[in-house]
Amino acid sequence: MNLQTQIPLTKQKHNQINYQSKLLLLGSCFSENIGNILNYYKFQSKQNPFGILFHPKAIENLITKTLNKEEYTDKDIFFHNERWHSFEAHSSLSTSDKDELLNNLNSLIQQTFQQLRNATHLIITLGTAWVYREITSDILVANCHKIPQKKFSKELLTVEEISESMKAINSLVKSINKNITIIYTVSPVRHLKDGFIENQRSKAHLLSAIHQVVEPRNNFYYFPSYEIMMDELRDYRFYNEDMIHPNKTAINYIWEKFKEVWITEKSNQTMQEIETIQRGLNHKPFNPSSEAHQSFLKKLQQKKETLLQAFPFINF
Numbered sequence: 204m205n206l207q208t209q210i211p212l213t214k215q216k217h218n219q220i221n222y223q224s225k226l227l228l229l230g231s232c233f234s235e236n237i238g239n240i241l242n243y244y245k246f247q248s249k250q251n252p253f254g255i256l257f258h259p260k261a262i263e264n265l266i267t268k269t270l271n272k273e274e275y276t277d278k279d280i281f282f283h284n285e286r287w288h289s290f291e292a293h294s295s296l297s298t299s300d301k302d303e304l305l306n307n308l309n310s311l312i313q314q315t316f317q318q319l320r321n322a323t324h325l326i327i328t329l330g331t332a333w334v335y336r337e338i339t340s341d342i343l344v345a346n347c348h349k350i351p352q353k354k355f356s357k358e359l360l361t362v363e364e365i366s367e368s369m370k371a372i373n374s375l376v377k378s379i380n381k382n383i384t385i386i387y388t389v390s391p392v393r394h395l396k397d398g399f400i401e402n403q404r405s406k407a408h409l410l411s412a413i414h415q416v417v418e419p420r421n422n423f424y425y426f427p428s429y430e431i432m433m434d435e436l437r438d439y440r441f442y443n444e445d446m447i448h449p450n451k452t453a454i455n456y457i458w459e460k461f462k463e464v465w466i467t468e469k470s471n472q473t474m475q476e477i478e479t480i481q482r483g484l485n486h487k488p489f490n491p492s493s494e495a496h497q498s499f500l501k502k503l504q505q506k507k508e509t510l511l512q513a514f515p516f517i518n519f
Contacts, residue, residue, distance in 0.1 A: 210431050212464050218384040218422060221467040222246065222514055224323045227315075229265070231257050231330030233390040233428065236454045237461065243481065244474045245517045249318050252311045254293020254346070257330040257394075259368040259412075260360065261345035264291060266375050269315045275308040277301070283348055290337065290344040297348065320379045327372070328428070330390040332360045332408040333397050359404065365412035373416065373423060384422040386465070387413045391432030391457070393447050426464065431457050473514070480506055484519060 220226065226241060226248035228234040238250030256262050268291070280289050280301065287304045288297045296311075298304045319325070334343045335355040347355060360368075369387070376383055389409050394402050406429065417425045432441070432449055439446060441453040449457070462471075483503040488496040511517055 208434055210427055210435060210460075212427075212460060215424075215464050218324070219467045220246070220324060220465050221470045222473055225318075225321055226324045226326065227318045227322045228326045228328070229256060229262050230326075230328035231255060231390040231392060232448075233330070233388075233392055234326065234328040236449070237326070237328075237458060240454075240458050243477075245477050245514070245519075247516060251293070252315045252318070253291065253308075254295045256293070256345050258332065258334050258343075258345075258360065259329055259365050259372070259409075260334055260343050261291070262327060262329075263368045263372050263375075264343075264345070265315070266319070266372055269312055269319060270375055270379060272312060272316060274312070275305050277305075279308075280304055283350060288346075288348045290342065290346065290348075293346050294348050316379075319376055319383075322380060322383055324384045324386060325376060326386045326388070328388050328390050329365075329409045329413070330392060331394045331397065331402075332365060332405040333394065333401065334358050334360055359401075360408060362408050362411045362415070365408055366415045369412060369416045373421075382422075384424065386424045386426055387417065388426045389413065389429035391429050391449055391453075395447055426461060428457050428461075431460055473510075476506065476510055477517075480510070480519065 222245075224247065226246060228238045228241075228248065228250040230251070232255050235250060235255065238248060241248040242250075253265055256265065275289065279291070280287050282288075282301075286297045286299055287301045288294065289304065289308060292308065296304065296307060298307070335347055335357055336343050337355055339354070343358075344355070373385060376385065389406060394405060397405065410429070413425055417423050432453060436449070436453050436456060441450060441456075442448065443450045466474075480503060483499070483506075486499075488499075490496060507519060
């Protein structure tokens with residue numbers, strides 16, 4: 204008896220991810236979830252240098268600014284609730300010191316440019332089609348930083364607007380890295396603050412737009428994170444207590460599906476070796492000075508050294 208419907212997935216034949224791949228992940232908080240797993244397994248990956256970005260226009264703006272190497276100045280930041288912020292970055296980057304924020308933002312522009320130019324894979328997770336426009340400046344913001352909502356107008360990006368934004372992203376990135384593989388996915392996190400119906404409209408717009416630009420012959424792909432959550436994991440036991448975010452079980456499940464499609468078979472063995480080392484590093488002995496534990500540590504160190512000979516960039 205089959206008690207679950209399965210999303211049909213096929214192993215990717217070209218441009219698979221291995222330990223020589225260089226990955227950059229941008230987008231919603233789900234990109235952080237997958238990025239954290241990639242980091243755990245010591246892939247060469249970076250995620251969200253400007254913090255979580257929920258909608259495609261914010262990602263397009265970041266990439267445009269990065270490729271133009273635009274410099275942040277006083278006019279690009281503002282003071283609110285005793286901290287300096289940028290409408291183009293997540294609040295995790297906000298600081299109490301103006302110069303520190305500007306230095307950090309400009310340094311990240313340079314770092315992100317290098318990451319985009321050197322990446323083999325760019326993974327973009329879109330979270331919502333709803334955007335907020337600051338009324339005074341008439342600009343779409345990446346983050347409202349808890350400024351009163353009356354200062355913004357709320358808009359739903361059309362399918363055409365999202366599609367054009369994604370085409371711009373693809374073109375911009377390819378202009379400095381013609382061989383890069385771009386993987387799009389839609390976050391399974393439900394944005395219920397926008398409303399239940401509004402969330403479904405938003406996801407529908409994102410999905411429709413993505414499938415207008417997915418083009419495997421040009422290395423633009425789609426991975427169905429949203430569909431796996433909505434169909435294979437259609438039960439609240441796969442959500443956190445907020446009933447909105449996927450829990451650890453769901454994240455790991457979707458990761459396993461992603462691994463089946465995108466990670467090379469050879470890399471699976473390396474992942475198992477890293478998993479053994481990671482568990483060993485997290486092991487808490489009853490008696491740290493015992494002979495048995497010292498022997499355990501010695502064997503663990505040998506495993507690390509053997510792995511580092513093959514992958515010197517790995518750092519535990």
